[in-house]
Amino acid sequence: MTGPGGLPLAGAAAVPPGRIGMAIFLGSDVMGFSGLLLAYALLRAQAPAWPDPALRFDRLLAAVLTALLLASSATMSAALGAGRAGGPAARRWLLATAALGAAFVVGQTVEFGALATRHHLGLAADQAASIFYVVTGFHGLHVVVGVVLLLAAARHPAREPLEVVSLYWQFVDLIWLVIFTVVYLLPVGTRG
Amino acid sequence: MAEPAGPGRSWLPALAVAGCIAIELAMATAPVGFAVRVAALLALASTAVALSLRQALGGLASRALRLAVMGPVVFSIVLTVVLTLDACARRGGLLR
Numbered sequence: 001m002t003g004p005g006g007l008p009l010a011g012a013a014a015v016p017p018g019r020i021g022m023a024i025f026l027g028s029d030v031m032g033f034s035g036l037l038l039a040y041a042l043l044r045a046q047a048p049a050w051p052d053p054a055l056r057f058d059r060l061l062a063a064v065l066t067a068l069l070l071a072s073s074a075t076m077s078a079a080l081g082a083g084r085a086g087g088p089a090a091r092r093w094l095l096a097t098a099a100l101g102a103a104f105v106v107g108q109t110v111e112f113g114a115l116a117t118r119h120h121l122g123l124a125a126d127q128a129a130s131i132f133y134v135v136t137g138f139h140g141l142h143v144v145v146g147v148v149l150l151l152a153a154a155r156h157p158a159r160e161p162l163e164v165v166s167l168y169w170q171f172v173d174l175i176w177l178v179i180f181t182v183v184y185l186l187p188v189g190t191r192g
Numbered sequence: 193m194a195e196p197a198g199p200g201r202s203w204l205p206a207l208a209v210a211g212c213i214a215i216e217l218a219m220a221t222a223p224v225g226f227a228v229r230v231a232a233l234l235a236l237a238s239t240a241v242a243l244s245l246r247q248a249l250g251g252l253a254s255r256a257l258r259l260a261v262m263g264p265v266v267f268s269i270v271l272t273v274v275l276t277l278d279a280c281a282r283r284g285g286l287l288r
Binding site: 015019020023024026027028030031033034037038041042045046054059063066067070071073074077078167170171173174177178180181182185186187189 | 210230234240244248264
């Protein structure tokens with residue numbers, strides 16, 4: 001890669017464009033999630049009352065969903081390791097990661113369905129329900145996109161697409177850790 | 193930059209994060225005070241996120257790119273924490 005006047009740019013050739021693009025995307029995506037989490041925090045701080053997450057949500061199901069994503073993070077790392085080594089196992093690990101991601105999406109759909117039908121907590125039930133669906137749904141959308149990317153990468157597991165998909169998937173997992181803690185675990189205080 | 197090791201060691205960061213989440217789950221139901229529980233949950237979540245972030249950014253292979261991602265991350269965290277604390281203070285209590 002060269003700069004103005006055809007002079008080589010120091011270090012520029014070392015970073016493939018796919019990783020630069022994904023880094024820029026993740027930087028903006030983090031701010032998108034941050035905006036939603038900030039909205040959650042402000043709504044919760046200013047609401048006269050806030051429902052106890054322990055009573056409203058199925059924490060066991062949420063813990064299982066978290067375990068699925070953590071396992072997928074490990075299988076993604078294994079796929080990356082196999083891809084870097086040039087081994088044939090990369091495709092297998094990628095498919096395992098996609099399966100775990102798909103299981104997460106199915107689990108989240110079951111959770112949404114149970115909340116909406118059994119507990120009558122639709123999108124417009126209250127502020128807490130609205131922001132819950134928006135935050136977790138936005139993340140679920142990321143997981144769906146990730147599963148599609150993983151399946152696409154598994155068709156021809158070349159190293160560079162693997163690196164880019166891995167970066168995306170690890171970020172999707174990471175953001176869930178924040179959502180899980182803030183939305184499902186953080187207790188409600190006695191004040192108010 | 194050195195590439196991370198192969199599949200054998202790749203499970204370790206995920207296991208460490210899983211350990212943090214397991215302790216979080218235990219803390220969420222443990223008979224401790226509200227402030228202690230909130231502090232412990234946030235500390236454990238921060239540790240898990242830091243471990244995950246370290247693993248995720250390992251594939252970027254460039255310090256400048258890692259900083260390009262970390263910039264918005266740090267900015268977002270600081271902004272969220274400051275504005276949340278401000279909102280809580282206006283309501284008359286730090287935690288709820």
